[in-house]
Amino acid sequence: MSNNEKKEIIQWGYELIKNAYLNKVQEPDLQDELYLNYLFPFSKEIYSLGHSVLLFGGHSFKTFNQKPFITVRDGIIPLTIFFGEMRPDEFKLDIYIPKDLWFIVPDEWRGKVRFYEIKSDEIYSAHKLPEKIFVSGILNSTLADPDQFEASIKRLADGIGKENLKNIEVIAYFPDKRNDLWGSWEEENVLSYSSAIFRHLGLELKTPRWGDLKNEMNFRNCLYHEVNSGLFIKDSYLSHFALSRGAGLLAEEPKPEEDNFNFLFELRNSLYHKYNFYEFDYSKVEKFSDPLKSNQFTYFKRLIEFQNKDVRLNFEWEKWYASYIKRFYKNNKPTSRSSFNI
């Protein structure tokens, strides 16, 4: 790989996402594809009456504003940048973002932004067991630290019951990634991920390739679980893929902030799953604190930009950005009642 090619890859982090809005791009460009390809198949397009979009996919303002509302599939990082770089008065339409990300909405955007979540008709638990479990996610320390990965897999195992898992077929799909993009395999704790999967879900796993999986039409009696901290994509293609073929989700404990949401309406996405839409009562939570306006962010951003001259150092940029966001929200929880864990 030449240095120029490496430069393109390095730039995609903050700059790419930022420029995707500021340039008001008309066509998806090469850099967008890099981003989309990296997150494949989670980033694949979906069609929904809720006008689902990935903000960094090269959409123009004109396209957005033709719609009554958009349902944004992006995760924390693109949304944080979006809210930081754009002004709400530029958008005529309402913007719905994933419900779990209510705390990243800046004060000036709060009138414009509402929320949604995916609901499956089937909900599985230790009391209602599936015949199969389809577990997916990205084995990558930027998107999921080994500890978070293990916590998510453990939550699944505990939710279904370790004993019950012995009689349930487990299909694990963790897409291949290009290890030249975000560092090498040893950095990504592949052994820790594998160990977590085997310890909690057992050794008898089926690991299909995407080529086989993509043609599977039947996920009835199957639980879908995605290890996804939602840093880049919260509403993934793969969840729609499984749920629209009959899969269900794991039963979840109600979150403390649940009382602040008021249900608005629902939209079905398939015979088996839907979007529920909500508004949030911000009067009950504290003021927003902006991760991009902290001194720490400005300092590190300058440092990274300076280091950009040396390609070798900058493979860490996206990783640093992701860990910065994680650390920021750990230290600056918007409310003491928040149960959000990234």
Add this chain to the structure above:
Amino acid sequence: MKRLLIIRSSRQSFWGSCRVISPNLQNSYQLLASPECEIKFFDISDLFLKDDALKDGNYITDLAQTLRDYNPTEIIFTDHRPHPYEILIFLSMHYPLKDLPPLVFHLYGDFTFFAQSWALIGEKLKGHKIKLIVASESQYKLVKNFSNSEVNIETFIFPVDEKDYYYDHDERLETRRQFQIRDYEQVILYSGRISLQKNVDILISEYAEIFKNSVFPTKLWIVGAFDDHGANFQGVVNYEGFMYAKIHQLLESLPKEIASSIRLWGLQPKETLRKLKNAADMFMSLSLYHDEDFGMSPAEALSCGLPTLLTDWGGYSSFTSKRWFCNLIPVELTKYGHQLKVSKMQEFFEMFNLAFINQHDRTKWSQEFLKEFSIRSSSQKLKAILDKDYLEFQGFNWNLAYYSNVYWTLLHGRQLSIHLNPSSDNFYAQIYQHYISGKNI
């Protein structure tokens, strides 16, 4: 004595219909086993190259060794994947192709998709004794159009497993009771993928139009999974969720009493599917799918004795007969696309009501159909085909090479094509005019 070597895929096909067709076909071959005919299956992974390289597989060398040890009189390829071209090209490194016994290839709807591979195979096997077995009269015409001579082409319609699909009156009554269908209510059923070219949206619209003022209480059951494959080779790309949104919006736009009479069942296991087919009164499909070489789901409906209305398109046209109740909707290819004579639906429904169909009719139609297309009777048809003399293959003609070129360019180009979008004035018509039989039954 015959020694048949049947090369089959070691894994299920990703196509729902092929998951049924393939085992049924193999069972038909299995029944040919006798003191005069020995059968041996050779299982090959659809990823044999990768498996050979990464695992302990030696599929191709094993196949070459099997050929030497077993010395078959005929080799039969029953599956669409892995493509016979891939197998033969790698086999040629271990076994001279000219030394192979006569070859039999079962062709599927993806013959056009794999046009390039077939064009290449045509070159390699020119002069070799082969049989190309197609799945319908329409596919016969389509493949003939691509061939220098039709002498190597045989027609064999895929069998239905008589143990899975048959008419059972008690099951009909029980299922109707279970789903609260009153005796005087009529149920129209569609089963199969709900994809763009299957025209389920048109079926719903026409149903709504016919029955909005009808005095007959009627229901429409749609059984099958939503499929967003679109029509890639025509440049039509669908995203996940598109077909559901389309049907959902259509249902929302209908008057409530009509919309509530339409039920989407999703994908169902075959036992439930048989129950629903037994409980229903009519089967309808308006499919114009570009590779509809056969039609497993109408075949299963006819096995349950269902009066059936199908488009005069592809493999569907082969199902008409006076021995059971199957009518065709005329299809025309115009400058602007396909044209369906949808008034045929109304006529069909009126005819149905005049016929006073009872359980004896359903039983008779089911038995007559299965007499023709059960695994057992199909086995005899296969025997007759295999007993015919093998003739030297004359190769495919320029049409196939040209078609494969256009097809692949468009498949990867992902743009609307003036060549392959349905029209009477373009290349599509040259190929797919053979899918319209013009039968008027």
